[in-house]
Amino acid sequence: xxxxxxxxxxxxxxxxxxxxxLESFAVALDQYRIKTKEQLLQQCTEIFELIQTxxxxxxxxxxxxxxxxxxxxxxKGSVAEIIESIDQIKKSVQHEMxxxxxxxxxxxxxxxxxxxxxxSHTVQNALHHLHKKGQRFNVLLAEQDLDKTExxxxxxxxxxxxxxxxxxxxxxxxEETIDMAFFGAVTFQEGGRFVMDPGSxxxxxxxxxxxxxxxxFLTTSKFSLWPVKExxxxxxxxxxxxxxxxxxxxxxxxxxxxxxxxxxxxxxCVVTEKGIFKASELKKEFDRQxxxxxxxxxxxxxxxx
Amino acid sequence: MFLENFAQSSGLWxxxxxxxxxxxxxxxxxxxxxxxxxxxxxxxxxxxxxxFDQAVESINFEIIALLAAMMIIVEIAEESGLFxxxxxxxxxxxxxxxxxxxxxxxxxxxxxxxxxxxxxxxLIVVPITIALVRGLGYNPFIYVMAEIMISNIGGAWTxxxxxxxxxxGTAVGFSFNSFIVTLAIPIFLSILALLAxxxxxxxxDLKPIHHHLPKLFMSNVLLKKLEYKHQKxxxxxxxxxxxxxxxxxxxxxxxxxxxxxxxxxxxxATGAFLLMLVVxxxxxxxxxxxxxxxxxxxxxxxxxxxxxxxxxxxxxNVLAQSIVGMTDNFNLLILIILWASGFLSTLVNNVPFxxxxxxxxxxxxxxxxxxxxADILWWALILGSALGGxxxxxxxxxxxxxxxxxxxxxxxxxxxxxxxxxxxxxxxxLVISSAYLLIWAxxx
Numbered sequence: 001x002x003x004x005x006x007x008x009x010x011x012x013x014x015x016x017x018x019x020x021x022l023e024s025f026a027v028a029l030d031q032y033r034i035k036t037k038e039q040l041l042q043q044c045t046e047i048f049e050l051i052q053t054x055x056x057x058x059x060x061x062x063x064x065x066x067x068x069x070x071x072x073x074x075x076k077g078s079v080a081e082i083i084e085s086i087d088q089i090k091k092s093v094q095h096e097m098x099x100x101x102x103x104x105x106x107x108x109x110x111x112x113x114x115x116x117x118x119x120s121h122t123v124q125n126a127l128h129h130l131h132k133k134g135q136r137f138n139v140l141l142a143e144q145d146l147d148k149t150e151x152x153x154x155x156x157x158x159x160x161x162x163x164x165x166x167x168x169x170x171x172x173x174x175e176e177t178i179d180m181a182f183f184g185a186v187t188f189q190e191g192g193r194f195v196m197d198p199g200s201x202x203x204x205x206x207x208x209x210x211x212x213x214x215x216x217f218l219t220t221s222k223f224s225l226w227p228v229k230e231x232x233x234x235x236x237x238x239x240x241x242x243x244x245x246x247x248x249x250x251x252x253x254x255x256x257x258x259x260x261x262x263x264x265x266x267x268x269c270v271v272t273e274k275g276i277f278k279a280s281e282l283k284k285e286f287d288r289q290x291x292x293x294x295x296x297x298x299x300x301x302x303x304x305x
Numbered sequence: 306m307f308l309e310n311f312a313q314s315s316g317l318w319x320x321x322x323x324x325x326x327x328x329x330x331x332x333x334x335x336x337x338x339x340x341x342x343x344x345x346x347x348x349x350x351x352x353x354x355x356x357f358d359q360a361v362e363s364i365n366f367e368i369i370a371l372l373a374a375m376m377i378i379v380e381i382a383e384e385s386g387l388f389x390x391x392x393x394x395x396x397x398x399x400x401x402x403x404x405x406x407x408x409x410x411x412x413x414x415x416x417x418x419x420x421x422x423x424x425x426x427x428l429i430v431v432p433i434t435i436a437l438v439r440g441l442g443y444n445p446f447i448y449v450m451a452e453i454m455i456s457n458i459g460g461a462w463t464x465x466x467x468x469x470x471x472x473x474g475t476a477v478g479f480s481f482n483s484f485i486v487t488l489a490i491p492i493f494l495s496i497l498a499l500l501a502x503x504x505x506x507x508x509x510d511l512k513p514i515h516h517h518l519p520k521l522f523m524s525n526v527l528l529k530k531l532e533y534k535h536q537k538x539x540x541x542x543x544x545x546x547x548x549x550x551x552x553x554x555x556x557x558x559x560x561x562x563x564x565x566x567x568x569x570x571x572x573x574a575t576g577a578f579l580l581m582l583v584v585x586x587x588x589x590x591x592x593x594x595x596x597x598x599x600x601x602x603x604x605x606x607x608x609x610x611x612x613x614x615x616x617x618x619x620x621x622n623v624l625a626q627s628i629v630g631m632t633d634n635f636n637l638l639i640l641i642i643l644w645a646s647g648f649l650s651t652l653v654n655n656v657p658f659x660x661x662x663x664x665x666x667x668x669x670x671x672x673x674x675x676x677x678x679a680d681i682l683w684w685a686l687i688l689g690s691a692l693g694g695x696x697x698x699x700x701x702x703x704x705x706x707x708x709x710x711x712x713x714x715x716x717x718x719x720x721x722x723x724x725x726x727x728x729x730x731x732x733x734x735l736v737i738s739s740a741y742l743l744i745w746a747x748x749x
Contacts, residue, residue, distance in 0.1 A: 004526070031525075
């Protein structure tokens with residue numbers, strides 16, 4: 001399930017993926033032949049538990065299912081009413097992306113060179129939005145996994161945004177030409193760390209050293225509002241078999257990490273749907289939401305007995 | 306006189322040794338089977354058993370042309386995205402319900418295998434089934450097993466569905482329609498028996514999931530994924546329409562072969578080249594030609610020469626005489642051919658086996674020329690070799706490819722786990738065919 005979710009998220013971005021999952025749940029509810037309310041609650045809880053086991057954990061989904069579970073256990077818990085609430089949640093997820101883009105409008109990128117590295121749909125949308133608003137800038141695309149880079153290339157080509165591609169390990173040769181850098185993140189965790197595409201940490205550190213302005217785009221709904229248990233970010237360790245000549249195969253172990261953990265202090269500005277935050281402000285917002293979440297969790301636990 | 310006899314007997318032995326070595330090489334696949342067949346063929350020429358002209362004349366170019374033409378049509382159809390689209394529509398229509406996923410995917414495999422190459426159908430259907438079924442939290446094993454087996458049964462239905470049918474059909478002159486009409490009943494009953502067996506044994510896994518919200522949820526996530534993937538692929542309607550029209554025209558050509566009075570290979574080649582012409586802007590001819598399985602065609606060509614060597618030496622005639630001498634009971638002969646070809650096809654690739662059997666059966670049916678039901682022996686060979694191919698993992702190309710593909714997608718199907726299902730079901734389908742052929746021979 002983790003692989004499936006990750007796969008979809010890579011294609012659609014976190015917001016798109018979460019909307020797809022919510023839509024799927026609504027359709028499933030529509031097809032479901034309910035026997036008893038207790039059974040519905042039990043099966044919804046099963047799904048919620050499944051979603052919580054997925055790695056990485058998707059904060060938007062976990063939040064949404066908290067809300068759904070609240071409703072299923074309440075008196076307004078008929079299937080039709082739940083489907084209606086899912087629709088509302090979906091709309092609010094879509095809306096917060098619009099708010100984030102509005103906040104991004106204050107960034108002055110006109111005539112500048114913007115470095116991007118990771119495969120973030122939020123960054124893509126932000127750049128497209130600024131371009132639509134009349135800002136003319138050049139994108140310098142630092143290469144990473146081929147499929148992710150190619151998707152970025154396709155995006156900029158489709159939206160007629162001028163871009164150049166450079167291997168990430170050759171960035172030091174172009175540092176002077178870079179004015180600012182845009183990054184996306186999977187989530188923001190307890191301890192003030194962003195979970196980002198692998199390789200982001202070294203590029204951000206390099207740019208920080210050179211005094212370049214670093215923007216990070218993330219909706220607050222993607223905050224991981226739970227304690228971090230794992231410290232190891234290694235998810236994929238796989239053996240690759242590649243052809244050498246025609247018939248001989250070389251088997252070797254290729255170690256691949258799924259994410260980097262990057263401290264918020266390395267980032268200058270975090271663009272969210274609630275506005276642009278400095279590092280310290282973002283930490284405060286996280287703590288506020290975390291406290292709020294703990295209250296909701298307790299309420300649900302009490303309801304579910 | 307002595308020298309002539311010596312030359313004749315040494316020719317016989319050389320042909321036999323080359324045949325046995327080639328056959329062993331093909332069965333054990335130590336080398337690529339096309340290379341083995343070609344080496345066998347050239348050895349016959351080098352040893353003087355056959356002259357170069359005789360070797361070339363022994364190749365049935367109608368079969369080679371028909372196979373090449375169908376490969377072209379299938380390749381262009383695959384490139385158009387038609388198969389992926391059909392798979393997506395089926396998955397969507399099933400609404401993630403295992404009962405319907407099983408039914409739709411096995412039936413489309415059967416129909417697809419009848420009118421296209423069954424290996425291609427397995428290549429397309431198996432990965433999508435594994436992804437869909439595994440996403441639902443089920444084990445895709447039974448789905449893949451059923452698809453592989455049904456691809457062989459469906460492939461047996463038409464002249465173009467399975468290479469042994471092409472071999473027999475073109476050698477004996479059976480029309481496309483005669484295959485469809487003659488084999489409809491045993492094939493339909495075999496499919497029904499297979500579906501009934503799977504549904505009965507695995508009802509727990511195949512029953513509808515209306516009351517299981519987590520499974521409904523997961524199946525809808527998967528369907529949505531398929532949907533956006535499908536939407537993301539820019540399919541050209543014009544391209545697809547051309548493919549569908551050309552394919553339908555080719556099938557119509559097959560159906561009206563008698564009226565057109567054209568060899569079936571000419572009809573297929575017309576369809577293939579016309580299609581290449583109309584899609585010339587969308588897909589380059591070089592690409593299509595590069596996708597033709599030349600090694601398969603080479604395998605067939607080499608095999609024809611090796612069997613011609615045997616024929617030339619007179620061994621096949623001796624074999625045919627001994628089969629005729631075995632019994633004068635026609636019913637028993639039908640059963641011997643059906644079950645022997647069924648049994649042998651479970652162990653060895655049915656293509657070389659049928660290639661050898663054709664000249665033998667030509668002589669045998671010659672002995673029954675007065676019997677209006679003599680052709681039933683050919684149908685026994687066709688049904689036996691096609692259905693017997695289901696018996697083990699190595700019995701048919703679709704099995705090997707299907708199992709291999711399943712493994713690549715993380716589903717291990719061992720020889721024994723395959724055998725547990727395939728052997729009893731193969732016996733059931735052979736019993737159905739036996740009953741059908743005997744009723745036909747005795748009551749019609």
